[in-house]
Amino acid sequence: MDWTALELSLRLAGWTVAILLPVSILLGRFLAFRQFRGKALVEALVMLPLILPPTVLGFYLLVAFGRTSPLGQAWSGLFGQPLVFSFAGLVLASVLSSLPFAVQPAQRGFQAISPELREAAACCGMSPWRALWKVDLPLAWPGVVTAMVLSFAHTLGEFGVVLMVGGAIPGETRTIAIAIYDRVQAFDTGSAAVMSAVLVAISVTTIALTFALSARIGRRLG
Amino acid sequence: MARAEAPIPLDVDFHVAPGELLALVGASGSGKTTLLRSIAGLWTPATGRVVVDGTPWLDTGAGVTLAPHRRRVGLVFQNYALFPHMSAAQNVMAAMDRADRAEAVRLLDLVRLDGLADRRPAELSGGQQQRVAVARALARRPQALLLDEPFSAVDRATRERLHAEIIALRAHLEMPVVLVTHDVNEAQHLADRMVVIEAGRMVRDGTTAEVMADAHALRAMGLRELAAMLPATVAEHLDDGLTRLDAPGGPLFLPTVAGAPGTALRVRIMAHEVILARARPEGLSAQNILAGHVARVTEGEGPGVIVHVAMGGHEILARITRRASAQLGLRPGDPVHAIVKSMSVARDHIARARD
Structure with a gap:
């Protein structure tokens, strides 16, 4: 059992959800309420990662994060370390x-x-911000909770993109999904089975907990 | 004043005094709700001016457009639009600058919802929801109170009760009130003044009595809406199920009217239900024969005329044919008797008088 990989996966999923929470609220609300030219294009771009094979997405991100890319250079200029094959790059x-x-x-x-x-x-x-807090968020909360659960579960299980962008550096970019793959490659099916079971248990618990919680919120809103 | 391209062309200009209730009356799609939404700022007309208490809320000429939340406006929506995740008191507090539960409870008491402060909208009846919506609109301490068909989503009995409550509530309202409705009876009972809108154009702006006697103004709503409002006082409940009212021109017998003797009422008498006679008729089934004088006769384009019959400082209207008017030879000043069938006065055409 690779506890470092599990801890890394949970940390990665946590960061991803933390960043996506405000993004989903602001972008989701913006797309829900505003009509503008090119809205269909924006919605298509948001959906794109769902349709693209993870390797394709990973490849483009690898290029975009690379040492020679503007983003990669800006990042290493700011933080003194490359974006690619790092935990920060993995989060992004x-x-x-x-x-x-x-x-x-x-x-x-x-x-x-x-x-x-x-x-x-x-x-x-109510100002738009106050309305967001007092009316929009309480009413849209089940949708936002679902969004966060899906993001958490998806990040925990993501394989292709992580492999392309992060490689498999222990403690830095080797997530549990990749650790499982490594174990299978090494014919260590025992470890792979344990880690898979742990991942299943964590996923089921997370989803069951959030559904129970949102059902309670739903009853309260009745 | 508002002019607009969409959703329908609007060309309307009106003024409402503080404490006055103005009814915007028109058929569905006439633009009356759009007008109300322009006042609230939920919709911006191409050109228009909305000035409240001397402050411009909208002046397209001067480039002034105040956001809805910066306007001190109380709006009661047609379907109330209560926040489903909040209790009645929380809904009311949501409209306050600083949440004050005691004040919310006071407002809920004012609309007779005492004891229901902690219910959620889903646990309230339609009439109760409407009252929460009124309390919430008042909690904003509005400079203008706007009512968008607030009685259309409840049954007839509840509507009558809510009408009575709005009439009672008027005593507490110091701001101008604009009521949008397609129900002419409702407008006549509640409004001081009426503006009739037809296809976005203002057809008539006048006192309720003036507008309700104007065949041209009411053409869009139907001439059968022409009616006068007669004050009356409950005198006696009779054994045979009738109530005797004292009215100018004589007693009025109507099917049981709620209210203790002495209660002041206003009775809507439809112009097409009134029969006129020169002499006091005898051997007639109709119970109500009101004596008065012809004030004037107005002619329209069609075969009918409207006879204004004055009685004790008030008027009732009779819509009769031009032929009948000629046969009777009615001239201003002539004594005349107006005959009203007891059964022709609908229950919801009788309301408590305003204090």
Whole structure:
């Protein structure tokens, strides 16, 4: 059992969710409420990581993060270490590959709020920020929770992108999914089985907990 | 004033005094709700001006457009738009600058919702939800109170009760009130003034009595809406199920009217239900024969005329044919008797008088 890999995976999923939470709320709400030219294109771009093979996405990210790319150079200029094959690069790649899982459910959640309720919030004197906090978020909360659960689960299970962008550096970029693959490659099916079972247990517990929680919130909103 | 390209062309200009209730009346799609939304800032017309208490909320000429949340406006939505995740009191507090539960409970008491402060909207009846919406609109301490067909989503009995409550509530309201409705009876009972809108154009702006006697103004709503409002006082409940009211021009017998003797009422008498007679008729089934004088006769384009019958400082209207008017030879000043069938006055055409 590779505890370092498990800890790394959980840390990666945690960071990804932490970054995607505000992104999903702001981008999901923006896409739900605003009509603008090129909206379909933006929505398509958000969905793209869902459709592309992880290796293709990983390849482009590898190029974009590379030492010679503008992003890679800017990053190493700022932090003195390369973006590629690092934990930070892995987080960024996870955020991008989980974007559709985070934005879509949140957007649907916001879209389900009747326009009249948002108008009522404005007529009650609520600024857009206050309305977000007092009306939009409480009503769209189940969608946002679903978005976060999916992002967490997806990051935990992501393989292709992580392998392309991070390689398999122990303690830095070797996640549990990659550790399992390594063990299988080394014919160590015993370790692979234990780690797989642990991953299944964690995933089931997370999802069951959030569903139970959101059911309670749902009853409260009744 | 508002002019707009979409959703329908609007060309309307009106003014509402503080404490006054103005009804915007028109058929569905006439643009009355759009007008209300322009006042609230939920919709911005191509050109328009909204000035409240001397402050411009919208002045497209001067480039002023105040965001809805910066306007002190109380809006009661047609379907109330209560926040489903908040209790009644929380809904009311949501409209306050600083949440004050005691004040929220006071407002809920004012709309007669005492004891229901902690219920969620889903646990309230339609009429109760409407009252929460009114309390929430008042909690904003609005400079203008806007009511968008607030009585259309409840059953008739509840509507009558809510009408009575709005009439009672008027005593506490110092701001201008604009009511959007397609229900002419409702407008006549509640409004001081009426603006009739047809396809985005203002057809008539006048006092309720003026507008309700104007065949041209009411053409879009149907001439059968022409009606007068007669004050009356409950005198006696009779054994046979009728109530005797004292009205200018004589007693009025109507099917049981709620209210103790002495209760002041306003009775809507439809112009097409009134029969006129020169002499006091005898041997007639109709119970109500009101004596008055012809004030004036107005002619329209069609075969009918409207006879204004004055009685004790008030008027009732009779819509009769031009032929009948000619046969009777009615001239201003002539004594005349107006005959009203007891059964022709609908229950919801009787309301408590405003204090």
